Amino acid sequence: MTKTLDEIAKFVNGKLICGRDDILISRISPSKDAKEGDISFIFDKHELKKISKTPLHASCIVLPEDIEGISCPKLIVENPKLAFARLLELFNPTTLPPQGIHPTAIIGKNAKIGEGVSIDAYVVIGDEVEIGKGVVIYPLTNIGNKVIVGQGSILHPGVVIYDKVKIGKRVIIHSQTVIGSDGFGYIKTGDVHYKIPQKGEVVIEDDVEIGAGVTIDRATLGITIIGQGTKIDNLVQIGHNVQIGKNCIIVAQVGISGSVTIENNVTMAGRSAVSDHVTVKENTILTAQAVVMKDVGPNEIVSGFPARPHQKEMKIKALIQKLPLLVEKITVLEKKVAELENK
């Protein structure tokens, strides 16, 4: 794959401000490793500082604005990260498996299979399933009865979807993820834990991406929902009856207990968690390891366990570091007061 700078500038809607537009580009490289034929990116001024000490050998640098001291040719774009993402796909196009249903795939009764699907080897699909147009299901995936998978969704190898789960359009699910397993609910009668049947459903809305090894439990009654455009990283646990809003970011190893509500545009950083029945209101950010025990937000940044406003937590963390000093101060004070009392 080779493109001229002119073609690239048009593709990303950018402005080539110096250098010949017929230079050929065949690869995207980190700026420090780039050679002739490569295009590199400087995403912001912060990165520029780190980079400015090393000479750059890329055939073109993409920048958010014309910055002095960067050698030509330069390509100015409004959002270099977006240009990076789009060019990365252009130079390394995804090859999907061939369309069609592999002869070893097993499909249940009364299934509706859309056009242009790719259902790969040893996929097992239940009864009364609907698979939308262009859906890609990689090998060794299991789809239960009465599941719906919307148009253009991609299920990577080894995914398990239990019965009656509804998956929207353009959803991506990575390997070993489980959707629709039983919520964790028991009633103690004597010493014995009696299982509460889990009879609800799971809805994954359009444009959601779910990482590898994620577990999303079905509702006891009602629905567990992952809202449109929400992105979930690896090894995340989502309990029964959880409601997640739109466009949330949920980083690896997060834990969300049963009946939690996460409103729109919430960010949960790595290994943060929320207690059961709690609501995280919109635009709230949980920093890494934050554990939310009661309703928070909207528009807040919270940290710590239990989570409190980030600035307060930072202040308290700093004071904890100073505890040895505080103890010393108290000892000095005790001595001085004793001396004063003696006088």
Added chain:
Amino acid sequence: MTKTLDEIAKFVNGKLICGRDDILISRISPSKDAKEGDISFIFDKHELKKISKTPLHASCIVLPEDIEGISCPKLIVENPKLAFARLLELFNPTTLPPQGIHPTAIIGKNAKIGEGVSIDAYVVIGDEVEIGKGVVIYPLTNIGNKVIVGQGSILHPGVVIYDKVKIGKRVIIHSQTVIGSDGFGYIKTGDVHYKIPQKGEVVIEDDVEIGAGVTIDRATLGITIIGQGTKIDNLVQIGHNVQIGKNCIIVAQVGISGSVTIENNVTMAGRSAVSDHVTVKENTILTAQAVVMKDVGPNEIVSGFPARPHQKEMKIKALIQKLPLLVEKITVLEKKVAELENK
């Protein structure tokens, strides 16, 4: 599925105190969403408070006692949660896959397969395996050599059982769970970590339920045991040679290190953990995120890292919140003492 109130009252051993007993019920609903034909539940007085502000439209409310202000008909039962669980199954009966061995299932030599089993598509079962009566094994599951699966157990899709694991009766194992993988043991010789072979076994006793994405390692020598009636949530890690007692509750993302003993009736809340070789004695509760570093219990509630008695941890957490105030108090004291010294 439709039942009269009379049938329902008999089924849950309850007392219908007002309203006609021929009213037809076809669905269980949360009280706030319920409509005609639905039955709803109020589990305790705490919930009643939240609910009492909204009018209820269910055709029947199930309650632990006759409470004023709730409209008829009412059904009084000793344990509404248990009635809920039983009615949930009645109105939404589980459909298990058809009995029989799917033609694509592969079964090794000298296997003993009980009556009425359901072994689904692309299941792989090793040599000298015993599968009890009525066992259900969903698609794409792998069962190693010399494994025993007791009567009535259910293995959801994609489960992996390594060689020589023994699984009791009525055990439920959710998708992607791994039982019997190697414990994590090495000897450092120079810079190199030499693997200690893991030659022990795993025993899962009767009536255990294990969530999705759980990992349970085999013992180095001897046995890793999960005791009867213990319930394990998703993404839990259980190390080699761990001994877990009966009727424990182990919530999502818990980590149990090697050679830990968890006695009977222990509750480990979400993401709690136990260090290797430590014992958690019976009836102990680990609150969420508690990390037990030395033996605790019996009959204790512990919190924090390192875990200590819950009341003490709560007090300390409260004081940590007050650190800015303490610092201020010390500053004031220092000033006053300096003034006193000057006099």
Added chain:
Amino acid sequence: MTKTLDEIAKFVNGKLICGRDDILISRISPSKDAKEGDISFIFDKHELKKISKTPLHASCIVLPEDIEGISCPKLIVENPKLAFARLLELFNPTTLPPQGIHPTAIIGKNAKIGEGVSIDAYVVIGDEVEIGKGVVIYPLTNIGNKVIVGQGSILHPGVVIYDKVKIGKRVIIHSQTVIGSDGFGYIKTGDVHYKIPQKGEVVIEDDVEIGAGVTIDRATLGITIIGQGTKIDNLVQIGHNVQIGKNCIIVAQVGISGSVTIENNVTMAGRSAVSDHVTVKENTILTAQAVVMKDVGPNEIVSGFPARPHQKEMKIKALIQKLPLLVEKITVLEKKVAELENK
């Protein structure tokens, strides 16, 4: 399997200092459970103390040196743990699945398959794959296109390897582990998270072992690397573009964010974590639950969140325990100072 003490002594290069060398041994047992015909181990003096109170019934005790009060026969070896590991394998030899390619295994175009491999039932292998000599691939495993698996590696059931991953020699990968899933990267444009394609690779070097349920993401651009001899426990998350050095130990539930560098011989205890773009220098130890937020090491032990030198963290944790006492001291001081001021 039965061996004489003489054969055993030669096998582990040890010295039998008392007892007949023709005694027959058929089993390895923990010293407290051992009976006639068993061999037991005392690994160090610490263990000896615990054991010395109970009489030992093993037919031979392996020790690091001749210790008084332990009954004959004794076998003295330089490293009892290493002798234990080697004898454990001798008495319980691993049985690998039979060589050959199972008729249900599906292998793509232009694959190079080495001699003596074992490719088991319902394994799916992509195009242009290279499988080295003697590789063992258990059932229901998926290997993408252009993957390389080095000589002697073992992939347990249900592993998923995405396209273009390179796996070295003698690598062991346990069930449900996913290698090469997409890194977690998005650009926010308006409310929408636009996916950054993940087009890099993953390299697993020789002699690595990876536990069950681990997720290792492919690089955005470039390579995610796990260095030679590194051992990874269960349910560990390794983000995109992470570089892990040689002979590291990474215990269960660890989380390593994107673009982290872990140098050689680092130990990450259970559930420790590292923030993105941070470097952990060689020979550093992260204790359990430590969260490293900025570069640490080399040759350091760090604890806590944020991680700081272990000794300092221990001191601070001890002071936190004493907070109620500090508050009391402040109250006493305030009273005394008030009294002094009144005078």
